[in-house]
Amino acid sequence: MRALSNSDVDCVLIVGGSPDRSSAKTICYASRGCAHIVAVDRGLDAVLDAGLSCDLFCGDADTVGERGLRLVEEAQSRTKAVSFEVERYDPHKDATDLSLALRAIEKRWPLAEIVCTCVSGGAPDHALGVLGRLAGARSFVRVIEDDFEARILHGNDAWEICAAQGRRFSCVPVSAGAEVSEQGFCWNVDHAQMPLLSDWGISNVVESSRASVQCHEGVIACWLYC
Template identity: 35%
Template sequence: MSVKGAIFDLDGTIVDSMSMWHDVTVRLLEEQGVNNPEEVFRETEPEPLSVMCRLLHERYGAPDGSETLRLRFLALVRDAYSHSVDIYPGCREFLRELVDAGVKLCVASSTSEPEVRCALEAQGVEDLFDFVLSADELGVSKERPDVYLEALRRLGTPMEATWVFEDSPFGLRSAHRAGFPTVCIFNGHDGRDEALCRAESDIFSHDYIELSLALLKDFAAAPKLTKGELRALVVDGSPQVSSAALVSSLAQESDYVIAADRGAEALHEVDIVPDVFCGDFDSVSEETRVWAEASAPVRIAFPSQKYATDLSSAIECARHEAARRGEHLHLSVTCATGGRPDHSLAVLGLLAAHADACPRLVEDGFECRMLSPEGTSRWTLGPHAVGSTISVIALAPGSCVSEQGLRWELDHRKLPLLGDEGVSNIVVSADAVIECHAGIAAVFIIGSPQAELER
C-alpha cells in the first residue's frame, strides 16, 4: 500500500502521557471536590480540553469556571510534558524514517495546540510534523472523525494512503470507519481494551520497534469479494528442515513463496527464489541472507524484539498479497515444527487462528489440514491415502466432524477440545472423506507421502 501521509495522536501514541493526564485530571477533580473523580475522568477523556473543562463545571459541579479550570490544567500539563513525560522507544526513529521517505506528517490531538507543541519540542521532534491540529479548533471529540478529516484536507494526501496512528479505541473506531487505514499503538498499561483496539486497527503493534515503513507498504486491506485463489507457501525456519524434494514440490505448486528468516536456507538448497524474504534475520546464514536479499523481489525486515514470530508475520505477508490480488488465500506452511514441541503446538494454534485461509502444514511424514466452515470444511483423501493413519483433534470448542471411509466412522460427532477421541483412525476406502461442520479440526494424515495425496 502506498504511504503518502500519516496522522498521529499525541498522548499515548507519541508520548507515554496517559497516566499523567489521568493523574492531573483526578488531582484537579479532587481539589474541586467533584464526586467519583475516576468515573468522571473516564466519561470526559474523549473530549477536547475546552469541552471537558466546561463539562466539569456545568455537569459535574466543579466550583471554578471552565476557563479557570482550563488554565490550571494547562499549567500542570505543560510542566509534566517538559519534565516527566517521555517519548515511546523507537518512535523518534520511526518518524524520521517516514519523513526521509517523503511521507507528510501531522499531529491531531484532543490536547490544545500550544501544549502539543510543548510536548513535541521537549522530545525534539516538532520539526518532523507539517502542522499540529487540535480537536479544540473544531469543538468535537475524537468519537467523530472530523479532526482526522480536517487533518487529511490540510495534508492534501489521499485517504487510502494516509495512515492514522492512535492508542484509543474511540479514535481508532472513528478514523477506521471513516475509511482511514489505522495503526494501534498498544502499550498494555493504560487500561485500553485490547479486543476493541484490534477490531478497529489494520495494524496492531505493541510499540514502534515492531513498526517500519516496509510493513505499512506491505499491508493491503482484505477485499469484500474475491475472484480466485492464491496458493501461498511459507517456508519457516525450523532447525529441522523438510527434505529438499518436499520443499521443491510445494514451491512449484504454489503461486507465491515466502521465506521466513532461516526458511530461506531450504529454498536456497533447491535454488528456488522466494517472492518475499522476511524476518529479523537472526538465524539465517550470512551466505543465504546475501543470496535471498539479492534475489527476492521483496525484502521485509522485522525487529528482533517483537511480539509476533517470524512465521506469524510471514502469514500476514501472504494475506496482504492475496488482498492486493483480490484472491482468497490458500496457505501452506513447511519447515515449521521440527525440534521443539512447544513450537509445534504454537504453530497449530497460529494456523487455527487463520482457519479462513484453508491452512495446511506439510512436513516429511505427515500433513495436517485445518478444516473449518470458515475456510475448507471437507477433505477427500483419495486412493493413495488408503492404509494411512488419520488423527482428528478439535482445536475449538464445539467442533463437530464426520468421517466416512475410515475404520471407525463418525457422523456429526462433537469432539472434546484437544481430546484424543479422534486419534489413530485408519483409511480403508479410496473415497474416504473428513468434514468439519462446526469449530476447527486439525486433521493429520500420517504415513502417506504428501506428494501422492490427491489434492
C-alpha cells in the same frame, strides 16, 4: 461445503524456520502450483538449498545462514539485483515471524490458499504455536512435511482423501465446540461433538479408497501420515 484445495485462487507457499526441516524434495513438491514463495527466517536457507527462489522474506534474520543473510542484506540495501522483497523485524518483537508472515501474506494476497512446509519439526513449543496461528488463518491451509500432510478445517470445510488405504489418520479439535464427521475409516463418526484438544480422533486408519473428514463446526487439525 468447501473442500481443500480451491483451484480458483492462488497458492502461497510458506517455508518456515523449523530446526528440523523437511527435505529439498518435499519442499519442491510443496511448491508445485504455488504462485508465490515466502521464506520465514531460516526457511530462506531451505528455499535456497532446494534450488528455489522466494518472493518475500519475513523474519528478524537471527537464524538465517551466511548465504541467506547476505542476500537479505543485499535486498535491503538494493546494492544488487536481488529478486525478493524483505520484511525484516526487530528481534525483540512481540509476535513470531510466522505470525507476521501470515499478516504480510494477507496484505499482499488476501484470497490465497496457504501451503506450509518446514513448520513442524524440532521445537514442540513452536509447533504448538504454529498450529494455533494456522488455525486462526482465514485462508485454506495445507501443511506438507516429509512424513505427513495436514489440513486445517473450519466449519463447513471437508478433506477428501483418495487412494490412501492403510495410512494412519488423526484429527484434533483446536477450538471449542468442534463437530466432525468421518467416513471411509476404520472408526467412523457422524456429527460427533469433540472437546477442545480431545484425543478421540487420534490414530484412525483409512480403509476406503475414498475417505472424507468434514468439520461442521469449530476448527480441527487433521494429519494423514505416509
